[in-house]
Amino acid sequence: MPFLPHKFVDHSHSNAILSLIDQPDPIKICKKVFGEEMGIVPYIMPGFELAKKASEVFDKNPNVKGLILLNHGIFTFANNAKESYERMIKYITKAEKELKKKSKFIRVSKYVEKKITISLVANLIRQQISHKRK
Ligand SMILES: [Zn+2]
Structure with missing residues (x-):
């Protein structure tokens, strides 16, 4: 039997998925956001x-619509290309919506949205160095 019986498989390293799951306790986060629809x-x-x-x-x-690969990305699958692609968009959109909610993830998105300047980077490095010395 093939690993995945579906005719079409999509795979991406979506930033939204990775931002969502590269957190402490990623399995709990996946269960909350994707329920039983995705395998982990x-x-x-x-x-x-x-x-x-x-x-x-x-x-x-075997009822899952795709797989979340921790520290890697997402797979979706279906028996036709359009459905597999639409599932990819659906689960990435779920991740994006979760990231936008006011939660501990807000800090991550704040950094991503902030325009990165040399002085900001220098400040971050300075903070990290001073924390290590304490
Ligand atoms: Zn990959």
């Missing part, structure tokens, strides 16, 4: 082991 695959270096793990996660719940 722990981080494994890309290769055969990752493919095997992804297959295991899928086999546990």
Whole structure:
């Protein structure tokens, strides 16, 4: 049996997905945002082991619409290209909406939206150095 039985598979390293999941307790965040619609695959270096793990996660719940790969990205799949693509957009949009909510994630998006200047970077480095000395 193939790892994933679907005819079409989309994969991306979406910034919104990565910003959402590269946080403490990513499994809890995924469950909250995607419910049971997405399988969660722990981080494994890309290769055969990752493919095997992804297959295991899928086999546990073949009703999932895609997989979230921790510290990596997102897969969606379907039996036609349009549906697989639309699922990709749907789950990335869910991640974007979650990031916009007033929560602890707001700090991340603030940095992303702020225009980065040399003096801002210098200030951040200065703060980090002074924290380490204390
Ligand atoms: Zn990838």
